[in-house]
Amino acid sequence: xxxxxxxxxxxxxxxxxxxxxxxxxxxxxxxxxxxxxxxxxxxxxxxxxxxxxxxxxxxxxxxxxxxxxxxxxxxxxxxxxxxxxxxxxxxxxxxxxxxxxxxxxxxxxxxxxxxxxxxxxxxxxxxxxxxxxxxxxxxxxxxxxxxxxxxxxxxxxxxxxxxxxxxxxxxxxxxxxxxxxxxxxxxxxxxxxxxxxxxxxxxxxxxxxxxxxxxxxxxxxxxxxxxxxxxxxxxxxxxxxxxxxxxxxxxxxxxxxxxxxxxxxxxxxxxxxxxxxxxxxxxxxxxxxxxxxxxxxxxxxxxxxxxxxxxxxxxxxxxxxxxxxxxxxxxxxxxxxxxxxxxxxxxxxxxxxxxxxxxxxxxxxxxxxxxxxxxxxxxxxxxxxxxxxxxxxxxxxxxxxxxxxxxxxxxxxxxxxxxxxxxxxxxxxxxxxxxxxxxxxxxxxxxxxxxxxxxxxxxxxxxxxxxxxxxxxxxxxxxxxxxxxxxxxxxxxxxxxxxxxxxxxxxxxxxxxxxxxxxxxxxxxxxxxxxxxxxxxxxxxxxxxxxxxxxxxxxxxxxxxxxxxxxxxxxxxxxxxxxxxxxxxxxxxxxxxxxxxxxxxxxxxxxxxxxxxxxxxxxxxxxxxxxxxxxxxxxxxxxxxxxxxxxxxxxxxxxxxxxxxxxxxxxxxxxxxxxxxxxxxxxxxxxxxxxxxxxxxxxxxxxxxxxxxxxxxxxxxxxxxxxxxxxxxxxxxxxxxxxxxxxxxxxxxxxxxxxxxxxxxxxxxxxxxxxxxxxxxxxxxxxxxxxxxx
Amino acid sequence: xxxxxxxxxxxxxxxxxxxxxxxxxxxxxxxxxxxxxxxxxxxxxxxxxxxxxxxxxxxxxxxxxxxxxxxxxxxxxxxxxxxxxxxxxxxxxxxxxxxxxxxxxxxxxxxxxxxxxxxxxxxxxxxxxxxxxxxxxxxxxx
Numbered sequence: 001x002x003x004x005x006x007x008x009x010x011x012x013x014x015x016x017x018x019x020x021x022x023x024x025x026x027x028x029x030x031x032x033x034x035x036x037x038x039x040x041x042x043x044x045x046x047x048x049x050x051x052x053x054x055x056x057x058x059x060x061x062x063x064x065x066x067x068x069x070x071x072x073x074x075x076x077x078x079x080x081x082x083x084x085x086x087x088x089x090x091x092x093x094x095x096x097x098x099x100x101x102x103x104x105x106x107x108x109x110x111x112x113x114x115x116x117x118x119x120x121x122x123x124x125x126x127x128x129x130x131x132x133x134x135x136x137x138x139x140x141x142x143x144x145x146x147x148x149x150x151x152x153x154x155x156x157x158x159x160x161x162x163x164x165x166x167x168x169x170x171x172x173x174x175x176x177x178x179x180x181x182x183x184x185x186x187x188x189x190x191x192x193x194x195x196x197x198x199x200x201x202x203x204x205x206x207x208x209x210x211x212x213x214x215x216x217x218x219x220x221x222x223x224x225x226x227x228x229x230x231x232x233x234x235x236x237x238x239x240x241x242x243x244x245x246x247x248x249x250x251x252x253x254x255x256x257x258x259x260x261x262x263x264x265x266x267x268x269x270x271x272x273x274x275x276x277x278x279x280x281x282x283x284x285x286x287x288x289x290x291x292x293x294x295x296x297x298x299x300x301x302x303x304x305x306x307x308x309x310x311x312x313x314x315x316x317x318x319x320x321x322x323x324x325x326x327x328x329x330x331x332x333x334x335x336x337x338x339x340x341x342x343x344x345x346x347x348x349x350x351x352x353x354x355x356x357x358x359x360x361x362x363x364x365x366x367x368x369x370x371x372x373x374x375x376x377x378x379x380x381x382x383x384x385x386x387x388x389x390x391x392x393x394x395x396x397x398x399x400x401x402x403x404x405x406x407x408x409x410x411x412x413x414x415x416x417x418x419x420x421x422x423x424x425x426x427x428x429x430x431x432x433x434x435x436x437x438x439x440x441x442x443x444x445x446x447x448x449x450x451x452x453x454x455x456x457x458x459x460x461x462x463x464x465x466x467x468x469x470x471x472x473x474x475x476x477x478x479x480x481x482x483x484x485x486x487x488x489x490x491x492x493x494x495x496x497x498x499x500x501x502x503x504x505x506x507x508x509x510x511x512x513x514x515x516x517x518x519x520x521x522x523x524x525x526x527x528x529x530x531x532x533x534x535x536x537x538x539x540x541x542x543x544x545x546x547x548x549x550x551x552x553x554x555x556x557x558x559x560x561x562x563x564x565x566x567x568x569x570x571x572x573x574x575x576x577x578x579x580x581x582x583x584x585x586x587x588x589x590x591x592x593x594x595x596x597x598x599x600x601x602x603x604x605x606x607x608x609x610x611x612x613x614x615x616x617x618x619x620x621x622x623x624x625x626x627x628x629x630x631x632x633x634x635x636x637x638x639x640x641x642x643x644x645x646x647x648x649x650x651x652x653x654x655x656x657x658x659x660x661x662x663x664x665x666x667x668x669x670x671x672x673x674x675x676x677x678x679x680x681x682x683x684x685x686x687x688x689x690x691x692x693x694x695x696x697x698x699x700x701x702x703x704x705x706x707x708x709x710x711x712x713x714x715x716x717x718x719x720x721x722x723x724x725x726x727x728x729x730x731x732x733x734x735x736x737x738x739x740x741x742x743x744x745x746x747x748x749x750x751x752x753x754x755x756x757x758x759x760x761x762x763x764x765x766x767x768x769x770x771x772x773x774x775x776x777x778x779x780x781x782x783x784x785x786x787x788x789x790x
Numbered sequence: 791x792x793x794x795x796x797x798x799x800x801x802x803x804x805x806x807x808x809x810x811x812x813x814x815x816x817x818x819x820x821x822x823x824x825x826x827x828x829x830x831x832x833x834x835x836x837x838x839x840x841x842x843x844x845x846x847x848x849x850x851x852x853x854x855x856x857x858x859x860x861x862x863x864x865x866x867x868x869x870x871x872x873x874x875x876x877x878x879x880x881x882x883x884x885x886x887x888x889x890x891x892x893x894x895x896x897x898x899x900x901x902x903x904x905x906x907x908x909x910x911x912x913x914x915x916x917x918x919x920x921x922x923x924x925x926x927x928x929x930x931x932x
Contacts (some may be wrong), residue, residue, distance in 0.1 A: 409845050655829065701831035743840070744849045746878050746928050750833045760828070762842050768828040 012110065015060055017395060019107055022049045023100050024465070030100070031468045034093050040083060046096070047076045053103065065106055068120045071127035072099050078134040085138055095130060097473075098123070163195060164225060168216045168232055169240040178202045181216045184235045191231060192222030217244075271350040274338055275321040287313075287322045294326060294337060301325040323350075398495060401456055408445075408452045409739070409762070415445050416765050453739075457492040460538045460547065463501045464489050467509045467536060474513045480532055481520065482513050487537035493545045497638050501547060504611040504622075508549045508634045509534060511608070516553035516632055526629065528552075540662065541637070541720060541775060544758075550633040556626040558583035568592060584624040584632075588612040647738050647761075647771060650714065650729035652697035653705030656769050658738060658761065659716060659727070663774035666717040667732065670710050683710060685726050687717060695781050696728045697772075700756060720775035722786040727774070738763070740771050755780050799895055801912075802871065803888040803919055807859045810919045813873055815890060817924045820872035824864070824883060841881055843872060850881035856927065857907070875928040882927075891915075 026049045029042050054069035075092070079085060102120060109115040170180055182202050185194050198217040199210040222228050225243060232241035274290065291303060304323040305313045326334060338347035419438040424431065464486050471484040517523075517532045535550045558580045565571050565586045571578075578586075586592060588608040615622050620638035647658035648667075666687075676684040676691070683694040694715075698705060708730060716727040738761035743752060756777030760770050801812035802821075820843065827839040827850050836855030840847050850870060854862045862885045870881045891914055898910040898921055909923045 406845065655831065703831055741847050744847065744878055744880075746849050746875065746880055746930055747830070747833065747837070749929065750830075750837075752830070752832060755832055757831075760840060760847050762845060762847065766842050767826060768840055768842055768847060770828070770830070 011060065015056055016107055016110065019053055019056065019103070022052060023104050023107075025049060026096070026100050027469050028465055030093060030096050031472060034472070038079075040080075043076055043080045043083070047073060047080055050076060062106075062110075062117070064117050064120050065103060067124055068099060068102060068127075071124045071131065072096065074131045075127060075134060078131060078138055082134075082138040085134065087134055087137060091130065095127060099127075163219050163221060165244050166218045166220065166229065166232060167240075167242055167244045168218065168235075168238060170211065170216070171237050171239045178211060180235060180237050181211060184216075184232055184238070185218065187235065188218070188220065188222075188228050188231050191224065191228050192220040195219045195221060270326060270334070272324045272326070272334065272338055272347055273321045273350055274324065274347045275345045276317065287317055290322070290338060291324070294324065294334060299327040301327060398456075401452070401495075405452050405456070408449050412445050412449055415441060420765065456495050458495050458498050459490050459492050460498055460501065460545070461486075461489040463498050463505055464536050464538075466502065467505060470506060470509055471513060471534065474510065478514070479520070480513060480517050482517050483531050483533045484509075485533055485535045487535060488539045489536075491538035491540065491545065493538075493638070497545060500614070500638070501636070504614055504636060505536070505547070505549070507608065507611045508636075509536070512549055512551040512553065512632070512634070516551040516555075518554050522554075544637045546635060546637050548633055548635040550631060552631040555628040555630050555632055556584060556587070556624075557628050561586050565589070565592060581623075581625075584626055587624070588622065645738065645740060645771075646735065647769075648716070648735050649733045649769065650697065650716070651731045651733060652701065652729045653703040655698075655701070655703050656733070657697060657701070657729070658769045658771045659718075659729075659774065660758075660771065661735065663718045663720055664716050665719050668715050668717070669713075670715050672711055675710055685710075685715070687726065690724075692717070693725045693781075693783060694728050695725050695777070695783075698730075700727075700777055700781055718774045718778070720778055723775070723778040723783045725778055725781070725783045727777075736763075738769065738771065798892055800890050801893050801914075801919065801921065802890050804853075804871065804884045805886045805888055806853055806857070806862060806884055810888065810917055811853075811884075812891075812919045812921050813871065813924055814895075814921070817873045817875070818871055819874050819879065820870075821887060822870050822872065822881075824868055824870055838883060841870070843879065843881070846879065848872065848879045848881050850883055851928075853882050853884045856882075873924040873928075875925050875930050878928070878930065880924070880928045 026046060029045055033039070033042050050069045050073040054066050054073055057063075057065035057069065072095070075095070079087070079092075102118065102123065106118055168181070168184065181197070185197065185202075188194065196219045198214070198219075218232075220228065229241055229243060232238060235241075274287070276287075287303070291300065294300065302325050304320075305316045307313060324338075335347055335349055419442070424434075468484055471482055474480070475482055512534045517534070518526070518528075520532075523532060530552060533552050536547070537550070538545065538547050540546065558578075561583045562571075562575060562578055565583075566575060570586070570589050570592060588611070592609070612622050615636055615638065620636055622637075623635045624632065625635070626632035646661040648661055648664060649656060649658050651657070670685060674686045675694075676686065678684055683696075684691055685694050686692075694710060696707070697703075698707070710728060713728055713730045714732045716729065718725060718727050740759045740761055742759045743757070753773065754776055756773050758771045758773035758776070760768050762768055800815040802815050802818050803810050803812040805811075822843070825841050825843075827841050829839040830837060830849075836852045838850040838852050838855075841850050842848075852861075854860070864883070864885060867886045868883065869887055870883050871887065872879055872881050874880075893912055893914060898912045900910040901908050905926060907922055907927045908920045910921050912919050912921060
């Protein structure tokens with residue numbers, strides 16, 4: 001028996017994906033705002049997340065999730081309506097985080113039918129309690145400011161009468177309304193003199209949002225208004241352009257939407273107000289059903305809200321009720337139909353008071369003044385939604401991208417097979433046009449390749465962000481007040497690499513906070529004044545993504561580690577032969593745990609060895625460095641298996657090799673006077689008062705051939721981390737972009753990576769070039785880092 | 791009958807140093823002409839280098855070198871047999887491919903030598919054929 005509605009299985013993937021993304025988004029907002037201010041945008045966003053989850057899980061038939069989301073939505077509804085409200089924030093965040101966890105957990109278990117749907121009703125009670133507390137609090141603050149005060153003042157009081165105002169509405173899909181607006185202003189300049197616009201500064205970042213929310217207004221002086229309007233209407237993405245007049249009376253634009261006109265003055269038309277039950281999940285749909293059921297009763301004049309399919313309709317109905325104006329023969333029977341509707345709480349016939357009717361007339365005279373605040377209330381939600389569901393982002397299965405990438409690689413190779421086909425050489429006629437087209441084709445395929453590559457690249461931020469949550473939770477339980485700092489979170493890596501990083505990072509960060517960082521008292525006792533910090537950083541080095549996690553905690557004692565390892569019987573050689581670095585590596589051995597007590601977060605001794613294994617299976621490496629009393633640093637290096645890098649192609653004794661440009665600081669030819677021969681046989685070179693080792697690529701890679709004098713070849717001044725040396729090659733042949741592919745695992749036993757070969761790459765002509773790993777090359781050839789030299 | 795058919799396999803036989811060797815055809819993915827092979831530094835002598843097999847980089851071994859035979863004469867009959875060693879492709883350069891022949895794995899006399907590259911021997915059409923275990927041959931995991 002499936003947990004969700006039959007027939008919804010096809011939607012499951014999408015549901016899981018979208019909800020997970022929404023919840024991550026929620027976590028991010030909660031994390032960011034927990035210690036600072038919860039802005040109106042954030043509240044709206046949280047509200048939207050909950051609203052969407054409520055809707056989609058209701059659609060999937062997951063009633064428990066839907067109700068949970070609903071309860072949270074209610075809380076944020078109150079908060080949104082009363083932004084000034086001072087409430088119990090720790091509790092609010094605790095509830096919100098717990099909700100997020102519950103929902104995530106539920107989504108994870110969705111496909112597992114052995115796990116029943118969780119009953120959240122107890123927790124929902126708590127949420128309801130909190131919502132009630134908030135509502136009471138809000139009622140206490142009688143002077144709560146009106147919520148719809150966002151309207152833009154369109155008409156300034158001292159505006160001359162000949163100044164005309166035009167309101168322009170752009171279509172919803174319009175990406176950059178501010179730019180469209182600028183274009184429009186230019187286009188009318190021939191017909192009219194533009195005095196000012198609302199928003200005034202179209203180049204400001206906020207202009208787009210403001211236009212989307214409130215519309216765009218131009219104040220201008222002109223002779224022929226119709227012509228101007230026609231011009232404006234012709235504009236790209238313009239939905240509507242109309243002249244608006246200043247309202248006759250001082251109609252207050254900040255009028256609350258709650259004060260809806262109670263009825264219309266028109267003959268025979270009666271107005272009904274329907275309110276739905278609190279628990280009604282989709283009032284807009286219920287409203288639609290009602291409208292349909294009224295079809296027999298009479299002619300529908302209009303409804304408020306008018307468009308029931310819009311997202312905002314739900315909320316508006318919930319807030320103001322649903323209003324129906326209908327020309328009906330028998331008002332009582334209409335009322336009866338309405339009252340019979342599902343989830344209908346009350347349905348009343350409204351008598352049109354005269355004052356209200358009069359006011360409505362004033363409003364029709366000033367439609368824009370009324371439209372503006374109404375839109376202002378609805379727009380922010382829509383806007384926030386644009387980032388996700390707005391059609392500008394789609395999600396694609398990774399396998400499809402893999403296939404695309406393979407295809408593109410094949411196209412590139414085939415293309416060069418065609419354009420440099422040997423048959424062409426035998427052809428004696430004119431090939432100018434062919435070559436021109438061939439060049440065009442090459443340009444396009446190059447671009448295609450770049451684009452496809454870039455699609456797969458995502459910032460490591462996504463993996464880092466999840467750690468904020470881990471650290472936050474641990475701070476709450478352990479009371480260590482650890483700061484989590486990100487460095488280089490914008491570093492991009494292949495999607496698959498970032499996905500792989502998630503679990504290892506979680507383990508390492510947990511270890512750092514749990515074992516690494518001391519309790520506040522211990523820190524104080526050790527005289528540490530700086531705040532406890534865990535730093536996650538990312539960057540590139542030698543065609544690898546380097547991720548490190550550094551803490552300024554207690555550090556590790558090699559002797560202690562050794563003793564512990566001895567006790568657990570995992571030593572593989574005599575105790576005194578272990579170097580410090582090897583001692584640290586012991587903690588990545590199976591069956592090792594240094595913490596005496598096992599905590600909720602770590603310490604079962606199955607952490608680090610699993611982490612190391614995971615990283616090694618994707619061709620990565622992990623290393624540990626530590627200083628007792630100062631902290632530890634865990635570094636993960638993962639090859640950018642699919643990334644493109646820039647390389648310099650060189651030859652050494654007839655072999656072609658590629659050196660990543662990122663490793664090379666400088667290329668030069670050596671002068672005899674720079675060269676020094678060390679008595680030990682090493683060749684050295686002076687580069688701007690620095691004495692560096694010269695490594696002949698041919699020697700480093702054991703390529704046979706003649707040793708040419710150093711002055712005849714090319715020098716590459718390479719630096720990796722704080723290791724430096726000059727690499728010598730015979731010739732520099734070209735520079736290009738390549739895709740690094742790892743060498744076959746069948747070659748693993750030759751340790752080529754350690755000796756300085758990172759992998760290889762297939763070039764456009766189908767030939768293969770070897771990519772060097774300068775960092776490894778320097779280490780393997782005994783180049784010491786500055787730290788090691790002391 | 792059906793059981794017979796599934797148990798019967800095919801051998802890809804090839805000659806080297808006056809002997810006949812064979813791979814079970816199940817593990818063979820391609821037989822190709824000898825392409826351009828990019829040399830690899832710092833590897834064993836019998837590793838000829840790497841080649842581009844339709845966008846995949848595949849290492850190439852010299853069969854004779856791997857078996858410890860003296861270098862063979864390679865001519866236009868020489869080719870590369872590509873075998874799949876549990877997901878990793880390996881190209882093996884052989885002097886001459888002979889044929890694909892049906893055989894019954896039960897008729898192979900297993901070699902008593904442990905961890906040998908030769909799984910066993912079989913007599914087909916009056917010739918003795920040495921059946922190679924491509925996983926052992928590839929030195930994978932060593």
